[in-house]
Amino acid sequence: MEEDGLEKRDILHLLEKKLEKDFSYDSGSILGSMCTEPLDFAKEIYLKYISKNLGDPGLFPGTAALEDELISEIGDLFGNKNIIGTFTTGGSEANLIAMRIARNLRSDIKNPEVVVPISAHISFDKAADLLNLRLRKVKLLENYEVDLNHLETLINKNTCAIVGVAGTTSLGLIDPIEDIGTIVEGKDIFFHIDAAFGGFVLPFLKRLGYQVPPWDFSINSVDSITADPHKMGLGIIPSGGYFVKDSSILQKTGFEIPYLAGGSFKHFHIVGTRPGASIIAFWVVLKYLGIKGFNEIVSKCMDKTKYLAQRISEIRGVKLAADPVMNVVGITTENGDSICELEKTLRNNNWMLGKFLDFNLIRVVIMPHVKRDHLSNFAIDLEKIVKKLKL
Amino acid sequence: MEEDGLEKRDILHLLEKKLEKDFSYDSGSILGSMCTEPLDFAKEIYLKYISKNLGDPGLFPGTAALEDELISEIGDLFGNKNIIGTFTTGGSEANLIAMRIARNLRSDIKNPEVVVPISAHISFDKAADLLNLRLRKVKLLENYEVDLNHLETLINKNTCAIVGVAGTTSLGLIDPIEDIGTIVEGKDIFFHIDAAFGGFVLPFLKRLGYQVPPWDFSINSVDSITADPHKMGLGIIPSGGYFVKDSSILQKTGFEIPYLAGGSFKHFHIVGTRPGASIIAFWVVLKYLGIKGFNEIVSKCMDKTKYLAQRISEIRGVKLAADPVMNVVGITTENGDSICELEKTLRNNNWMLGKFLDFNLIRVVIMPHVKRDHLSNFAIDLEKIVKKLKL
Structure with missing residues (x-):
């Protein structure tokens, strides 16, 4: 210096x-x-509110309420208005949160395993390294679709989660999530959908008349979804989103920070400090574009x-x-x-x-x-x- | 919507x-x-470069080089110009990266443990949950200083890391890092310093003539340091920093992403997409303030x-x-x-x-x-x- x-x-x-x-x-x-x-409007808003820190939501109750409103709006878009959720640093953190929840909900499993398509994002490999999970990778068929027969053979008593992808990293394909949902049904296995890319494409594709197979909370056994504002949501870089059907999961698996200036609260995040501005900016994007x-x-x-x-x-x-x-x-x-x-x-x-x-x-x-x-x-x-x- | x-x-x-x-x-x-x-100048710069994504550094080689330059400048401030490092979403991610490195470098330990002062940040509890680490918490003396005798009794064959804090969350105190360094010396234990708060206070306090005990890479056994631009660095919220002495650690423990548009590279991050703008903004802060x-x-x-x-x-x-x-x-x-x-x-x-x-x-x-x-x-x-x- x-x-x-x-x-x-x-x-x-x-x-x-x-x-x-x-x-x-x-x-x-x-x-x-x-x-x-x-x-551009998102950038303008981001700059205006850049110092808001939702890592300490008690200091920014207005922004915290706006986040909840936005979650519910996105829930509506994803087939269930009554979800909870939170915005993250991106899809990788969201997927890591999902895998941690899946593992911690099944603390009875000594050597937890996760079944993921081989086409799933690298963040699941990262999560496996971090969380000591064994990934069981599902092969694809000739046409790059998930081989459901192979998937079924990989499920066993150690399986704590199954991942489906709505918009693969390599080809933007949608896994047969409804079929996987049927396989998961009735089992104590967390079913997570990585729609980091597809989340803010598919609801609109469907409205445009494209054939879009079910992929979201409209499928009963889907437990959580990753969807990133900073991809097709035109949000600020970085911003990801994590959405969960069962609100009791936050109480069961959330971290608690006792010392904050704004008071205590439970949360899912890997990070501490968390920008409020990217959330406000995404709220604005939805309002502005419709x-x-x-x-x-x-x-x-x-x-x-x-x-x-x-x-x-x-x-x-x-x-x-x-x-x-x-x-x-x-x-x-x-x-x-x-x-x-x-x-x-x-x-x-x-x-x-x-x-x-x-x-x-x-x-x-x-x-x-x-x-x-x-x-x-x-x-x-x-x-x-x-x-x-x-x- | x-x-x-x-x-x-x-x-x-x-x-x-x-x-x-x-x-x-x-x-x-x-x-x-x-x-x-x-x-204000940092905000202005952030807005200007908001779309740069260092999650794909091959697309932004100028920004990637600027990050390296900044790391070396900060290394100089922290007692060793020849370090490597990277900017993170905040101190929590930086501490998590440090704990993952410590654990993965000692994959021979079946049930890894980390010795941390009870005054250490909550992110170490998060890291322990995520990484399946057992935290061994060091008691404090009456005057809130780390009890070195207690610390020594907690070290055993399962210890993969010891954490020292330069600027505790509760009181802004500095642990006796030189003494801990002497205890660690010669042991195969990763010594990490959490200076999330102190990192951008202590070098200047010292120049102002305050008594500042050694806390950084000037102590031989210190392996890595967390220091956050978004705290006393006046950087963009969020931005953290992680700095490592031994550059071979990146090759040994880094993640590899094979598919990026900008080409393959190794990295430490938990996240994928990573804003370049907050790094550029912090480079500007250092240049502007001196x-x-x-x-x-x-x-x-x-x-x-x-x-x-x-x-x-x-x-x-x-x-x-x-x-x-x-x-x-x-x-x-x-x-x-x-x-x-x-x-x-x-x-x-x-x-x-x-x-x-x-x-x-x-x-x-x-x-x-x-x-x-x-x-x-x-x-x-x-x-x-x-x-x-x-x-």
Whole structure:
């Protein structure tokens, strides 16, 4: 650290230079991120309320009440208004909270296990490491769907949780959650849905007339759901959400902090200090966009998704890994060759995509910041590179 | 959710009403929070760079490099420039990361234990729950100092970590970290320092000529440190920091995410998506304030701390629990009566303080938002209430 502070102007100048290598969402390069530019109004609100700390909700009772109102509104969207829940630092914390609840509710199990599809998010591997859980990974069928027969064989007396995914990280697919729900029914197993991506897509897709299989609290055995404002909710980065059907779970498994300035309370969070502003900002996003606004955003993303899917299908050497259900497009080679060289060459050409070696595919997420022009340029480059690599 | 979105103006109006019950830092009521209003310049910068996600650092190489630069600068402040580290969602995540590292480095221990002072932060209890650790809590002496003899008796073959605190949550005290360091020396035990509060106070206190015992990487056996920008660093809420001496620990214990748009990398975080903007904002705070700026802030807080301590000492019925070492003042009853009624009555009078039943004290944290006027009014109210309660 320097002894004397610098002038604002000099700092801004210095910073500009240091950050010039960063990619920006509007450059078109970022085709593989599930984050996007938050809504401008959300940013404005965030700045206004940036110092509110819901880690000490007694100091901010208005914000705390707003969070509850928002939870109930989202519950309504997810098939059950009478849920409880909380906003988190993102989907990883939400999934970790879910896995901790599942484990702690079944403290009778000495070596707890969790059944998760192999396509589930890496945060379940993190949670398993942290919580000393054994993951039992469910294989997928040829078409990337969860193999229900295999899933059933993995359930045993040590199973404390089963995870279903509504919007897989790799392909945006929806697991057969209703079928899994039937398997779970009547068993003392926590059924958690990771809809970090799908949570703020599926309710609107359905309203737009797309075929959306049941995935939420409308299925009786679903216990909790992760859904992230900072993905398709256009909320502040970072903000995740965790939603639970049975309110008694907070009393049973919540942490208690006795010393806070605002008084004692129970909570689920891994973190202590917790920004109120991102919650207020998301409340504002829902109020500002309304269902129609979200419908429009999702509809545009799906149109661009169909456009890209069409373009991919016209390029010889590559093909769609699966028909897109949401605004995620997986691309693989026609002859089954590795996608590694393709991904590397695309990256060298500043196309930043997700890479999934397990499924031999590269992934494009058609977030609101991705424009049709970007996709057109990408398809042109992709065709050239596929030809050059003789795929 | 409504079908149609509302007008901005109507939303702002609605919001204003809903949040009016929140306390604000400048009201003077918030006397017991370790959070404070971030620096205005930090907020401005945060807004500008709000969409950068260091959960995918390959997309934001400039921001990632800035983080490394900042870590090294803080390392310099903490007695070792050649550390590694990372910014977190707060002190709780940083402490959880430290405990996970300690446990995973000693996977040979079947039932791992951690020795922590009873005055350590609640995040260690959370970490113990999550990570299946047994906490062995060290008693304090009459003067709230760690009982080193008791600490030594708690170390055994299952001990994977020892925690020292530089700035306790209840009283802002500094554990005898050099002595603990000597005890740890030569043992295969991870030595972690929680300086969430003290990290951005102590280096400046020392420069101001205060007596500050060694607490950082200048002590050879210290392995890692938690220090939070969002406390006395005047950074964005939330932002924590985790700093580690041995860079090989990242390779040994880091998580790997294979699929990111920006390419693969190893990391310590519990979270996935991670805001780059709070890191950029803290880099800016250090550049803008310089050492002199921080010295001035800490100096002012200490002046107000002495003022409050003096006022407390003049009120019959209550006394200082300990002489303040940092800008934290603990108040207890002179005759040993419970502080519960006192705390409750103060709260009913809108004085929001921390309450520590274990130590029978209420806590004032003299953050930059706390003004001398607030403290004067508080002391007047306190005296009245103490008299009324006949303490």
